[in-house]
Amino acid sequence: MLGKLDLSAIPLSQPIPLITSFVVILIAVAVLILITAKGWWPYLWHEWITSVDHKRIGVMYCLLGVVMLIRGFADAIMMRTHQALAIDAPGYLPPEHYDQVFTAHGTIMILFGAMPLVLGFMNFLVPLQLGVRDVAFPTFNSVGFWLTASGALLVNVSLFVGEFARTGWLPYPPLSETTYTPGVGVDYYLWAVQISGVGTLITGINIVTTVLKMRCPGMSFLRMPVFCWTALASCMLIVATFPILSATLAMLTLDRYLGWHYFTNTAGGNPMMFVNLVWAWGHPEVYILVLPAFGIFSEIFSTFSGKPLFGYRSMVAATLFICIVSMMVWLHHFFTMGAGPAVNTFFGISSSIIAVGTGVKIYNWIFTMYGGRVRFEVPMLWSMGFIFTFIIGGLTGVLLAIPPADFVTHNSMFLVAHFHNVIIGGVVFGIFAGLEFWFPKAFGFRLHEGWGKVAFWFAFIGFWVTFTPLYVLGLLGMTRRLQHINIEAWRPWLYISVIGVGILILGVISQVMQLVVSIRDRETLRDVTGDPWDGRSLEWATPSPPPFFNFAVMPNVEGEEAYWGIKLRAVETQQLSPEPKYEPIHMPVNSPVGFFTAFFTTVFGFAMVWYIWWLASVALVAAFVGFVVFAWRDIHEFEVPIEQVASVDRARRAAREALLEKLTRQEVLP
Amino acid sequence: MTYTGLPASVEAIRRVREDPHRLGHRAHGPEEPVAGAGHGETGPARKRIIVGYGFWIYLLSDIVLFSCFFAAFAVLRGATAGGPTISQIVDIPRVAIETTALLLSSYTCMLSFAATNARSRLWTQIFLLITGFLGLVFVLLELQEFIELAARGITPQVSGMLTSFFGLVGLHGLHVTLGGLWLATMLAQVQVKGFRPEIVHRLICFNLFWHALDIVWIGIFTIVYLLGSLT
Ligand code: HEM
Ligand SMILES: [Cu+2]
Numbered sequence: 001m002l003g004k005l006d007l008s009a010i011p012l013s014q015p016i017p018l019i020t021s022f023v024v025i026l027i028a029v030a031v032l033i034l035i036t037a038k039g040w041w042p043y044l045w046h047e048w049i050t051s052v053d054h055k056r057i058g059v060m061y062c063l064l065g066v067v068m069l070i071r072g073f074a075d076a077i078m079m080r081t082h083q084a085l086a087i088d089a090p091g092y093l094p095p096e097h098y099d100q101v102f103t104a105h106g107t108i109m110i111l112f113g114a115m116p117l118v119l120g121f122m123n124f125l126v127p128l129q130l131g132v133r134d135v136a137f138p139t140f141n142s143v144g145f146w147l148t149a150s151g152a153l154l155v156n157v158s159l160f161v162g163e164f165a166r167t168g169w170l171p172y173p174p175l176s177e178t179t180y181t182p183g184v185g186v187d188y189y190l191w192a193v194q195i196s197g198v199g200t201l202i203t204g205i206n207i208v209t210t211v212l213k214m215r216c217p218g219m220s221f222l223r224m225p226v227f228c229w230t231a232l233a234s235c236m237l238i239v240a241t242f243p244i245l246s247a248t249l250a251m252l253t254l255d256r257y258l259g260w261h262y263f264t265n266t267a268g269g270n271p272m273m274f275v276n277l278v279w280a281w282g283h284p285e286v287y288i289l290v291l292p293a294f295g296i297f298s299e300i301f302s303t304f305s306g307k308p309l310f311g312y313r314s315m316v317a318a319t320l321f322i323c324i325v326s327m328m329v330w331l332h333h334f335f336t337m338g339a340g341p342a343v344n345t346f347f348g349i350s351s352s353i354i355a356v357g358t359g360v361k362i363y364n365w366i367f368t369m370y371g372g373r374v375r376f377e378v379p380m381l382w383s384m385g386f387i388f389t390f391i392i393g394g395l396t397g398v399l400l401a402i403p404p405a406d407f408v409t410h411n412s413m414f415l416v417a418h419f420h421n422v423i424i425g426g427v428v429f430g431i432f433a434g435l436e437f438w439f440p441k442a443f444g445f446r447l448h449e450g451w452g453k454v455a456f457w458f459a460f461i462g463f464w465v466t467f468t469p470l471y472v473l474g475l476l477g478m479t480r481r482l483q484h485i486n487i488e489a490w491r492p493w494l495y496i497s498v499i500g501v502g503i504l505i506l507g508v509i510s511q512v513m514q515l516v517v518s519i520r521d522r523e524t525l526r527d528v529t530g531d532p533w534d535g536r537s538l539e540w541a542t543p544s545p546p547p548f549f550n551f552a553v554m555p556n557v558e559g560e561e562a563y564w565g566i567k568l569r570a571v572e573t574q575q576l577s578p579e580p581k582y583e584p585i586h587m588p589v590n591s592p593v594g595f596f597t598a599f600f601t602t603v604f605g606f607a608m609v610w611y612i613w614w615l616a617s618v619a620l621v622a623a624f625v626g627f628v629v630f631a632w633r634d635i636h637e638f639e640v641p642i643e644q645v646a647s648v649d650r651a652r653r654a655a656r657e658a659l660l661e662k663l664t665r666q667e668v669l670p
Numbered sequence: 671m672t673y674t675g676l677p678a679s680v681e682a683i684r685r686v687r688e689d690p691h692r693l694g695h696r697a698h699g700p701e702e703p704v705a706g707a708g709h710g711e712t713g714p715a716r717k718r719i720i721v722g723y724g725f726w727i728y729l730l731s732d733i734v735l736f737s738c739f740f741a742a743f744a745v746l747r748g749a750t751a752g753g754p755t756i757s758q759i760v761d762i763p764r765v766a767i768e769t770t771a772l773l774l775s776s777y778t779c780m781l782s783f784a785a786t787n788a789r790s791r792l793w794t795q796i797f798l799l800i801t802g803f804l805g806l807v808f809v810l811l812e813l814q815e816f817i818e819l820a821a822r823g824i825t826p827q828v829s830g831m832l833t834s835f836f837g838l839v840g841l842h843g844l845h846v847t848l849g850g851l852w853l854a855t856m857l858a859q860v861q862v863k864g865f866r867p868e869i870v871h872r873l874i875c876f877n878l879f880w881h882a883l884d885i886v887w888i889g890i891f892t893i894v895y896l897l898g899s900l901t
Contacts, residue, residue: 136724137724201731205724205727205728209720212708213720213723214715215714220710239730240730241734243732244734244735247735247738247739260826260837261829261832261833262746267751268831269746269833273745277741277742554713631872632859
């Protein structure tokens with residue numbers, strides 16, 4: 001009836017997961033009670049859960065990502081402190097638990113933290129920047145988000161029902177085969193990642209179609225903001241490589257569930273095939289994450305330097321170059337496989353060549369600042385911190401890309417330092433810069449500047465104090481993922497790293513404080529103009545927050561930097577463009593299909609993990625029926641009446657008049 | 671912008687026929703770009719284009735999925751682990767019938783779409799039914815093949831080669847089966863709702879899907895069966 005599931009799945013004897021799960025459940029119940037007591041369910045259901053508005057979905061993606069980043073950070077604190085305490089001592093995490101922690105940390109940070117945030121930004125921004133009202137497939141967009149949420153939920157359920165994988169965030173066989181890992185941990189991993197991977201693929205298809213087929217009139221490709229280009233490149237990588245992940249995980253699933261032999265070390269299976277396949281996805285994946293971050297930085301550098309982006313076309317070219325070359329470097333993750341000097345040389349060179357594309361970008365950003373009126377606001381701080389941090393990370397990457405050198409540094413703490421250097425310095429700094437930059441657009445008020453600066457400096461310093469010692473440790477010979485340490489020489493470096501984590505904790509606290517303070521002071525921080533930073537692309541032409549239909553009338557773009565052009569013209573002529581003729585707008589209706597699909601996939605995943613076959617079948621059938629019911633509906637769109645469109649837009653124009661006056665008075669513009 | 675009322679794709683084809691030397695370069699040419707196709711500066715494409723385009727992109731991702739299973743087959747092809755080799759398990763006559771059924775089904779599928787374009791519900795349904803029937807024949811033959819192999823003790827659990835064989839062929843079979851489910855749903859939808867725009871869009875997607883499966887099958891037929899029977 002319940003498959004493998006029984007009471008022993010609850011970790012009653014292990015205090016850490018038990019207490020954590022208890023606290024998590026308590027918080028969850030408290031939140032649910034609060035929502036019920038306040039009567040917020042109808043609002044949540046109609047405005048968020050069933051929403052197909054790309055902005056709402058983008059915000060939900062980001063929320064999920066932020067929560068998961070915090071969860072992953074908790075894992076990180078545990079690992080750093082444990083290692084510091086485990087030098088010639090037992091530490092406080094038993095091996096089987098420590099292994100789950102580092103696996104969960106990597107999986108959660110990359111797939112459920114960074115990915116949702118990056119996808120959230122793309123969802124929120126791409127239609128706004130392209131001057132259109134929604135993505136290509138609004139309902140599928142909601143499905144994609146909820147599938148990701150479903151995967152995240154499964155990972156977190158594993159905390160208190162059963163266990164998580166102990167194999168590392170990429171479950172290399174043969175360790176991950178049933179012979180060596182019989183428990184449910186790897187199965188949790190497989191289903192969670194598989195389900196969220198499908199969600200990501202859906203979003204990828206959606207954004208590619210949106211960028212290629214849904215730009216407002218006049219928005220030719222070479223007029224798109226760089227963020228749209230990077231979103232396009234990132235989503236093309238999603239379309240090209242997430243199926244590889246799906247295939248690889250499906251094969252491992254077949255091995256584990258049915259005793260097949262894709263990756264076993266017996267009966268002709270080939271474990272190295274897994275490693276090849278998974279990195280054919282895995283390396284592009286890091287660029288799926290970092291390219292949109294590059295896009296965010298591009299927007300920020302030009303906005304806060306008051307200049308068009310330097311070398312726009314070369315930026316586009318570099319983005320596409322990276323997009324393509326990133327699919328030709330995967331073998332650098334396993335030079336030690338022994339493919340021979342010719343193969344290793346090829347991949348060593350191709351990996352280093354990526355640095356050329358990245359270098360072009362770095363110079364473009366620096367030259368954008370050169371000669372500009374640089375404003376050192378919080379988004380700009382993150383961006384400048386990024387340049388410095390990312391250069392070092394890229395350089396250590398090039399070191400690792402030299403095969404003979406990599407034979408020494410592979411799987412050492414040096415590698416760990418490298419990828420945190422690029423992922424934190426690139427992706428996470430980009431996310432924080434972007435949150436700071438677009439928060440007023442999404443919520444209508446700015447974040448508190450003082451706390452933002454404090455958070456940046458803690459994060460920046462904390463990052464370097466935490467990870468520089470790891471470079472040293474790597475060169476001293478320390479390998480990654482050690483549960484026990486008995487080399488005295490490593491002690492000081494591990495301690496310094498813990499101090500760094502302490503500083504990072506202060507950074508996280510500052511960010512929470514920033515949010516709290518900003519919400520408290522939201523009236524003074526209110527963005528009434530819709531253009532708080534003197535922006536250059538179309539999202540700043542909308543009020544903050546934008547109406548659900550984004551634009552009352554689709555903009556007509558006449559050059560690069562669409563909104564900047566409009567603004568200049570307004571300042572020159574001292575008036576806004578004449579009021580357009582409003583027409584009714586058609587918008588897609590809400591749909592619960594995403595939520596229900598995700599509900600059933602969660603049940604399905606859980607049932608598969610525990611071998612509850614009947615439940616899995618029921619969930620599958622239910623999901624199919626749900627889809628047919630959805631496909632049967634007759635009403636897809638509703639009409640927004642002219643009066644509503646006009647009143648929203650007139651309010652916006654009034655705010656713009658005020659902005660125009662202010663701009664003229666301050667002579668912000670030439 | 672000249673708008674002739676034709677679907678943008680048809681319009682685009684007409685333009686290409688009339689101006690064969692500027693294939694696909696409308697936006698930069700002296701002529702105005704096709705409105706509603708989402709090209710250049712013409713603004714968002716029409717729904718029909720968007721749906722078809724998005725589905726193409728999905729199909730590309732599906733092809734990548736298949737290519738992984740092809741790659742696995744290529745890698746594990748020799749890994750027989752003492753079990754049978756590929757040439758000992760392929761049964762060309764049956765596969766020939768399967769292939770014929772599937773190729774014919776693609777033809778009838780296309781006919782059904784021609785009927786859709788002519789807005790003939792009856793013929794759309796008839797050809798869809800034939801398509802579904804041929805698909806069913808294909809799946810049943812494949813099932814028979816698998817069952818017979820299993821009866822001889824030839825299962826994926828025996829060797830890496832068999833794993834990759836069953837995985838690749840089975841994945842395609844699964845796609846055809848799901849396509850069949852979709853087809854059944856479309857039959858019902860066409861019957862109940864007629865040719866509303868969204869139903870036609872789904873028929874377009876279904877057609878693309880079905881043809882894509884055919885193309886994949888050509889690959890499987892050649893690489894797994896024909897080349898397999900040679901060794
Ligand atoms: C110039 C650019 C880069 C080069 C040449 C480079 C090179 C490398 C090499 C050779 C490795 C494997 C080392 C080993 O396992 O021994 C590696 C690992 C890694 N890199 Fe990079 N890298 C670059 C940029 C990036 C970026 C931009 C990111 C992420 C945004 C990234 C994320 C990672 C991750 C996550 C790993 C290790 C994952 C693991 O083993 O679990 N790298 N890099
Ligand atoms: Cu890599």
